[in-house]
Structures are given as structure tokens and as C-alpha cells.
Amino acid sequence: MKRRDFIAGLTGTAIMPFDARAQQRATPVIGFLNGGSSERFAYLLPAFRRGLSENGYVEGRNVVIEYRWAEGDYGRLPSLAGDLVNRRVDVIGAFGNSAPVAKAATNTIPIVFQIGSEPVAFGLVPNIRRPGGNITGVTNMAEELIPKRIELLHELLPVAAIAALINPLNFGAPAHVKFAQAGARTLGIRLHVLNATSQHDFDGVFAKIDELQVGALLICPDPLFAGQSKQLADLTGQHAVPTISGIREFVTAGGLMYYGDDIQELYRLVGVYIGRILKGENPGDLPVVQSTKVELVINLTTAKALGLIIPLVLRARADEVIE
Amino acid sequence: MSVPANHLFAPLAQVRGWRQINGPLFRKYVALFLVVVCIVLTGNGLFEVVFYYQDHKSSLIRIHREQAAAAANKITQFIKEIQSQIGWTTQLPWSGTTLDQRRVDGLRLLRQVPAITELSQLDPAGREQLRISRLLIDEVRGDTDFSADPKFVEAIANKAYHGPVYFRRESEPYMILSMAGPGRDTGVSVAEVNLKLIWDVVSQIKVGEHGQAYVVDAEGRLIAHPDISLVLRNTDMGRLAQVAAARALDAGGAAEPAQVANDIRGREVLTTHAPVTPLGWLVFVELPADEAYAPLRKALLRSGALLAAGLALAFLSAVFLASRIAVPIQAMRAGAARIGAGDLAQRLSIKTGDELEALADQFNRMAEQLQDSYANQERKVDERTQQLKLANLAKSRFLATASHDLRQPLQALGLLVAQLHGTPKAAERKRLVDRIDTAVAVMNELFDALLDISKLDAGVLAVNTTAFPVGRLLERIESTFREVTRDKKLSFRIVPSSVWVRSDPLMLERSVLNLVSNAVRYTDKGGVVVGCRRRGETVRIEIWDSGSGIPKDQQQNIFSEFYRLDRNRGGFGLGLAIVDRLCRLLDHPVELTSTVGRGSRFAVVVPAAPNEAEFAAPTSSLIRTPQDEHRAVDVGPGQDLAPLRVGDRRVLVIVIEDDPLVLDSLSGLLRQWGCRVVAAAIPGAVIASIANEEPPDLIICDLQLAGGRSGVAAIAELREAFRATIPAFLISGDTAPEQLRDAQQSGYHLLHKPVRPMKLRAVLSEYLRKHDALGAIRCL
Secondary structure, three states: OHHHHHHHHHHHHHHHHHHHHHHOOOOOEEEEEEOOOHHHHHHHHHHHHHHHHOOOOOEOOOEEEEEEEOOOOHHHHHHHHHHHHHOOOOEEEEEOOOHHHHHHHOOOOOEEEEEOOOOOOOOOOOOOOOOOOOEEEEEOOOOOOHHHHHHHHHHHOOOOEEEEEEOOOOOOHHHHHHHHHHHHHHHOOEEEEEEOOOOOHHHHHHHHHHHHOOOEEEEOOOHHHHHOHHHHHHHHHHOOOOEEEOOHHHHHOOOOEEEEOOHHHHHHHHHHHHHHHHHOOOHHHOOOEEOOOOEEEEEHHHHHHHOOOOOHHHHHHOOEEEO | OOHHHHHHHHHHHHOOOHHHHOOHHHHHHHHHHHHHHHHHHHHHHHHHHHHHHHHHHHHHHHHHHHHHHHHHHHHHHHHHHHHHHHHHOOOOOHHHOOHHHHHHHHHHHHHHOOOEEEEEEEOOOOEEEEEEEOOOOOEEEEEEEOOOOHHHHHHHHHOEEEOOOEEEOOOEEEEEEEEEOOOOOOOEEEEEEEHHHHHHHHHHOOOOOOOEEEEEOOOOEEEEOOOHHHHHOOOEHHHOHHHHHHHHHHOOOOOOOOOEEEOOOOOEEEEEEEEEOOOOEEEEEEEEHHHHHHHHHHHHHHHHHHHHHHHHHHHHHHHHHHHHHHHHHHHHHHHHHHHHHOOOOOOOOOOOOOHHHHHHHHHHHHHHHHHHHHHHHHHHHHHHHHHHHHHHHHHHHHHHHHHHHHHHHHHHHHHHHHHHHOOOOHHHHHHHHHHHHHHHHHHHHHHHHHHHHHHHHHOOOOOOOEEEEHHHHHHHHHHHHHHHHHHHOOEEEEOOOOOEEEEOHHHHHHHHHHHHHHHHHOOOOOEEEEEEEEEOOEEEEEEEEOOOOOOHHHOOHHHOOOOOOOHHHOOOOOHHHHHHHHHHHHOOOEEEEEEOOOEEEEEEEEEEEOOOOOOOOOOOOOOOOHHHHHHHHHOOOOOOOOOEEEOOEEOEEEEEOOOHHHHHHHHHHHHHOOOEEEEEOOHHHHHHHOOOOOOOOEEEEEOEOHHHOEHHHHHHHHHHHHOOOOOEEEEEOOOOHHHHHHHHHHOOEEEEOOOOHHHHHHHHHHHHHHOHHHOOEEEO
16 A cells, blocks of 8 residues: 555656656747837847746747847738748737737737737727637737826926827827827817828928927827837937927937836736746736836936926926936 | 465575575564564654654745745735825825925825825815826816715724725726825825735745745735736635635634645645735735645655665565574484484584584584494494304303213113113112113203202392301311212311301302312312411412312313313313302302412402301202202112101192103102102193092192193192192293292292102102191101
8 A cells, every 4th residue: 555655656756847848849939020120129129038038938949039020111010920820830929019910810829919008999809807819918008198198298398289199000099199189188288190100201290390389299109109219309309399208218319208118028028928828828818917117207408408497296206317 | 474475585496595495484584574674664764754744844834924924024014115105295284285295295205106006185174186197197176075985084083094905907906095194184195006016025935946925805806926917817716715714714713724725726735824914915825735745755755765675675684694594494404304314424514603503513412422322222232142142152052062961871871771671680780770870860960050050040049148157168078078089099188267257158168069079070189178268357268279270271261161171070060150150149259270280279258257156057048958969869769768648648649740751750759659649731630530539738730831831820720629728849840040030939849850759759758747737747
């Protein structure tokens, strides 16, 4: 009797390590789909890899990543997505405005998206808690913060009208507009929506800003804009437009203000989720994660250049100042 | 041993000599040894495992409890910290600050505490005057009335309020914390706290490899978990046994908190908890049971391996040790078997240096002794056989010589009788009868001597030691040999002596007589001297002769039966043999000194006795006294004897004798003496013939009758038949020692054939005289 138990115990301990090994039979492949610029967004990849490593996946060692960048040309996304699907990748990470395309491309391959919008509203998932299906992801409150950004701008410079830069090709564009309008309405200021689909449009946009004589600019969240932060920052400086953006790189590149949450965190969370899915978890069981950290960064140099004095309330709010 | 034990030993059968040691003893010892070791190791292992299990479990639980308590503490601190920060905004009275100031203070608080996503301030009346948010546009002077809201009411009452955990957007845990200032006029600050940041606290708790900590609120809903998705899913943990038990405990229930339960994924875990007071939350720390017990399994494995190794070692040791016992024992058993089978030269060689070796040595010694005693036996048997052979040879020689010696007179007898047939004249007849008498006398003498020797050999002679003067003996010797020595012209001197000796007078006399007889026979010239020499306690009776002497190499032989130094001198060669036996019986040493051609000196050493000791008359013995002998010689045959009578009538004698010749001659002689004789071979016939008559006066019966019948029994039968104790005596031709003993024991007088007529007559007279109760017996 005791012998049997002992043998069972012995077998039990022998079997346990096997389970872990059995799963990593073939090297998994991750499809990295991004609507933005590989150059500009490259700085986010370490965060992504960090997220993967939290579950033991290291690129090149036990996992392969197939990168597909649309370089700002969203029209290329469907074919890129299709390519990944044909390659039968094990999971797709859909970044930079590529979520809906990825969802349309496959029903079977797990997808983890990174968006700035509300996923249920855009039909990506039926609910937050348990998406079901093959899609889940992380979201920040990029578009929800639009009204707040307007408020911050307004606090700095109580202008009568502001402009909002929107990329109509972004699937969240209609929501951006809605939020901007609501914010403007609450504050009692006029809103001008300006569209840009590529960086060539920027000059035209700023020309329009000068023409309309709006007092400030809100840059809506978009991978294109995110990728062109430097250019935009320069332009805002040139045209002397106080601007607020949801991209951190904007304010470090010379833009006036940044209010938002850290995209790097989002990329990390996607990496974590992808790792878990590779380990065998069902994407349908993973709820949509929402980012929690928001911060206000003000570039004092730019403010001085613009001849603006930062009021106390704003200073009180600022988590960081750039001098 | 049972079959399984045999199987256990099966593989060892290959070992050489296995059969030799694989006995029940061996198996018993090996099995016993194994069982003992097994019990010890198993017991030890079990104890270890059981106690280890207990210790391990309790130590793990203790650790986890500490971790849970630490985590609970951290969470409490976190909340307290937020509350304290919020407290900054309610320090001053409401009226003492402007809204802008409050706004700035609020924003600073927001920056200070990232967990707060929204802060609103209610004026002392409970109306919301300020709301600043990270996500939404701030609201100033909203004036919404929260005066009935618990976040206001309770804050005012208790200075602090914490609301239940709720989920924003279905997935984010939030909690309302409100604080009131020191006075009633400071208003209330209400903060919306995002509890996701508690997740950091929880996820930092390291619980083994795969363990985790999590927090549930007062309703049992998960508010923090390393796997954020579970939290976002708003998982209800209340179903879990440990949560329910902990909540019961918290509520004051007496239930013992579960220590082993299933977690949310259904795995078995070791679980402990700590409360986060006063929020009513519970921090759980859980470790998968597999991991918790992994060391236990390792310990079990260790014990198992140890047990196996121990058993193997024990088995080998047991085999070795048991064989060390079994092999010598088997060797001894085999050795003993061989010795038992008769191989006494078998020796055991066991060199184990212990008791077994000592046992084997004893065994060998025993075998040696057995061997020796066997050899001894055999030697003794050989000796005896040799002795018997010699005795046999001696007997044969004895018989041969005896029969040879007998033949001479017998031969003469035959011839003389033959001559008688020729009816010679009376003078010739007388001469022949005299010669016949002589021949018969010679034969009688021989038989008498044989009988003497037989009696001596049978040991039936009783030594009657008494003190008597040796002079008496010397006198008789003198009278006996006076004539013979005169006839041979030898000088014969007896030195008189007054010495008294202690001995059997008859036997001593006989010995001396024989010695003197020999001396006389072997001396042709010169003479014989007999004298006594007193030496301290002993007296030497010495017989000197100037005869032919005895060579040294014959001096032993002459004491043998039928040994005659010189055949021409006559005699039977029995005299010295008789002397030898008599003196051995009397324990008197006999000495001999002799020189060939000069003479010999024989001496008998006799113990001296004090003088004037009483001289007891010699009692009758079976040995013929010299008187008897000479009387017999003197009384010649042919004298007419008076018939025997009892009163007036003739004596009735019954003769039972199976030898017809003896029967006839005896009967004839008795009739000649005037007796009436009824003779038969068996008593039955006699009884029949005189059944109606008076009982007989005497019974003469042969000791051994035909058909192995005993003469003693025949006498008894006759006595029975006549219902009278008829006097009886036995005659016997047997001189065998056993017969003599039987006869002695029977109590009847025994006469030996051939019975000399005169002797017979004398005995008869004696018997008849003694039994005069039957009537006056007169010898007319």
C-alpha cells in the first residue's frame, strides 16, 4: 500500500515538469501590426518586449516577431494583416489604429489590440469584462481625455475658439470629433475641426489656423500625428500656436503641453497579454485592460517663447515641466 | 518458509554453495533481519514524513499569515495615507479659503496621490462646490446637494468615511473616501480612489513559486489580484470556502479558518488570510498545495530511496551474517551425520573464531574419544578374543592331555579286565583285581585333581581363615611322606616349629602337600627338608629338595595345568597348578628358587598369627582332605561290608540316573550292601512303582538328567510325591564350575563321578545315621 503511494508520488513529481515542456514544441510567431512609422515608433518596442518577457518570451530565443508597419498609410493595413494571417502567426498584436483591420482579417488567430478609444463602442469587443471571441486588448483614455485637454488649454489661455487636428482615416475620428465638440460646448468655446491625412497636409492645416485666428490647437490621438510629433511641434512653434497633445513626444519635441497616459505602458500590457495567450490562455477570457496613469507635462521653454505665463492651477496640476 | 520468501531467494540460487546454506535457519535469520530493518526504516521514514508534514505545513502557514498581515498592513497604510493627504484639504474652515485656493489645493492633492482620479469638495452644508478630475472637465460651483449622502453624513459623524468598492466602466475598482475637517465648518472632501494601484501591493507579495496574494472586499468580491483580468472581471470570491470561512470569522463566527481549500481556478491551495481593518477587506495568501507539499514528496522519495537502499544492504548483510552462522552449523550437521554413519575419522574444520569454532572443537574431541573408545573396544575385543583363543587352546590342550593321561590307566584296565575274562586262577585273579584297583585309583586320582582345579576355577571354595599352629601341618606332612621317602632312600626332615599362622588349614595343608609331593618325586638322591622361617609378620614355609632342579625358562610353566617337567616321573602335572590357585585364593605368595642339578626351594609366605590363639576345628569344605584321600587308599576294596539297615528293615534307596551303566553298577553295589534299590531314569517311573509303599529312606539323584531335567527338581518332585523330606544327595559327572555352583546353592551334598565305593558307603552311613528320626539305624 505504501509502496503504491510512494510510486504514485514518485511518478507525480516526475510528470510535473513535463507539462511545461510539452507546450513549447514549436517556436511561436507573433504578428506585429502597426499603422504608424517603424522609425518613429521603434522606441515603443522595448516596452512591448518587456511585456513579453514577463511571461518568459524573449524575441529570438523562444519567440519570433513579424513586424508589419503601414508607415502612416492606413490603406496598406488590410494587405499587411492578410499577410500575417496567411503566415498563420500564433497571435497578432494590433497597434496604431490597426485594430479594426486585424479584427476583420481573422476570426481565429488571437488578436490583442492597442487603441485609444472605447472598444465596445467601436464594435471590437462585445464587452470589457469578458470579450469572448478571439479579440482582446488594452486601451487608454486617449479620446476621453479630449475634453480635459481642451480644458487645460483653456485654463492656460482662455481663448474663444480652438482648433482640433483630426485624422479622418483614424477609425476613432468620429469619436474624437464628438468629444471635442462636447468639451468645447462645456467650456463655451468655438471648435474648428481640421483634418490631416498625411504630413503633407500639415502646412495647410497651420495655414488654416492662422487664417481662422484660433487661439490654441488640440492634436487628437493618431499614429500619424504621433509619428510626426517633431514636425508638428516645430510647426506649432513657428506659427506660435499653443498646442496640447496626447503624445508625450510632442512636448519633449517642443510642443507646449502634453496630457495623457503613457503609451509605453500600453505596449507593455499588450506584450503581457500576448505572452499569456501564447501560454495557452483564451483571449476571450482576458478582459480589456484600461490604462490608469495620466500626466500633465508642460514645456516651460515653449511657454516662454510663446510669451505665456502658466497659471498656478496649471502649475499645480503639472506632473512635470520641461525647461 | 512461505513461498514468497523462496522467490525472494531464487536469484541467489546461482551462488555456489547456495544449497549448502539455504536451510530454514538461514532463511529465518535473513527474514528476521530484513523485517527488523524494514520496520526500523519504514517507521523512521514515516515518523519523519508525518512530522515533517506537520511542521512544514504550520511553518508555511505562519509565513503566509505574516505575508498576509504585512500586505493588509500595507493596504491599510495606503488608505490611511490617502486619507491623511485628503485631510490636508479640510484643514481650514470653508469660509476661510477661496474656491480658487481650494482648487489649487485640490489639484496639488491630485498630483500628490495618483490613486485619486476625482476630488470633490462639499461645503459645510453638503453641497458640492468643487469637483476636479483627471478625466473629466472640472466643475466649479456645481452646488449638487449631497447632504443626505453617506459620504457626507458619515464623514461629518466619524471624520472619515469609506464607501464600498464599485466598478467603473464594469471593470475598474473604485472606492470613495471622504474626510471631514476638525470642525463642522471645514466641509468634506470626497475622493474617488482607483484601487488598481493596490494591485501593486498585492502583486509584490512573493508567495513561493506559484503562490499569490489577493484582496477581497467585505462582500467577497475580488478587488486586487496578480492577475488583473480576474479583478476586472469583477470575480466573486465569496464562493470559495476559505473566503466564506474568513468572513464568518470576521463577523464573529467561531468557524476555524480553512487551511487547505480550492482556489478560484479549482486548484488545491494552502491558504491564510489577514483582515484589513477597518475597511472589512481580507487579504488572502495562497500557495498551491502541490508546491507546498513538494518538499514533502521529496522527503517521501528520500525515505523511499533510503528504505530501498537499506533493505538491499540489510538483505546482503543478512545473507552474509546468516551464512556465517548457517555454514558452520550445516558443516557440523553434515559432519555429525557422517560420524553417525560410522566414519569416526571425520573431523570438522570451522575457523570462525567464536562459539561455533569452540563447539566444533568439542565435537572433534568427542569424535576423537569415540574413535579411541572404539579402538579400545576393538583392542579389548581382540585381546579378549585372543585370551579366549588361548583359553580355548589351553582347554583343548587340557582336554587332550587329560584324555591322554586317562587313556593309560583305561588301557590297562581294559587289558586287565580282558585277562579276567579268561577266568584265571584265584591268585591270578587277585593280582588282576589289585591291578584293576590300582588303575581305577589312578584314574580317580586324576579326576579328583581335575575336580579340585574345577572347584578352584569356579570359585566355589570358601576360604576359612583361622589361626592355627603350623606344627600340626608339619606333623601331617611328615606322616604322609615318611614311607615314600624311606622307600626312595631319601632323607626327609621336617623342622618343627611352634609358630602360629593365619590361613585356611586345609588349603594350606594341601598346597604344602603338593609341593612336598613334587619335591619327593623329582629327587632321586639327597633329601627333602621342610621348615618354617619367621620373618616379622610373615612365616615362610619352605620346602627344600636336592632334586634335578628347574631351569629358569620353565619356572613359570611348571605352574600350568598338565605341565610336567619330566614325564617319566609320573604325576599329572596338576599339583603345582592346584598350589598356584590355592595360594592365589589364600593370597599367599609362592616363591621359587632353583638350580638345575642342585635342587629347588619352594616357599609359601603365610601371615603369622599370635601364639596360643584359639584353634578352631576346620569346618568341612568341599575339598578333599588329605585324610579322606588316604582313608580311601587304606580301605581296600573287596572287604566284606555289613549290610545297611534302618531298624530291622532294609534301607530303601531311590536312584535316579540317566546313564544306564552307572545306574546299573550303582544299583548293584547298593544291593550288595543290603539295600533295596528302586532305580529309574526319571522320577515318574519310581513314583509309579512304589506308590503304595512307605517313603524311601534316601534318594540318590544325578545332577543332570536326560532332557535337561534338573536333579534338584527331580528330588523335589519325589519329596512332593511322598510328602516327606526324604534325605537326598546328588551325584554328578559334571565338573563344570556352573554345575558345582548350582549344586552348592541347592544345599544337597554333591558327589562326583566316579564315586569311589568306599566314599559312597561312608556318605550313606553318615546320612542314615543323621536321620535316625526315621528310625534307629544301625550299622550291623
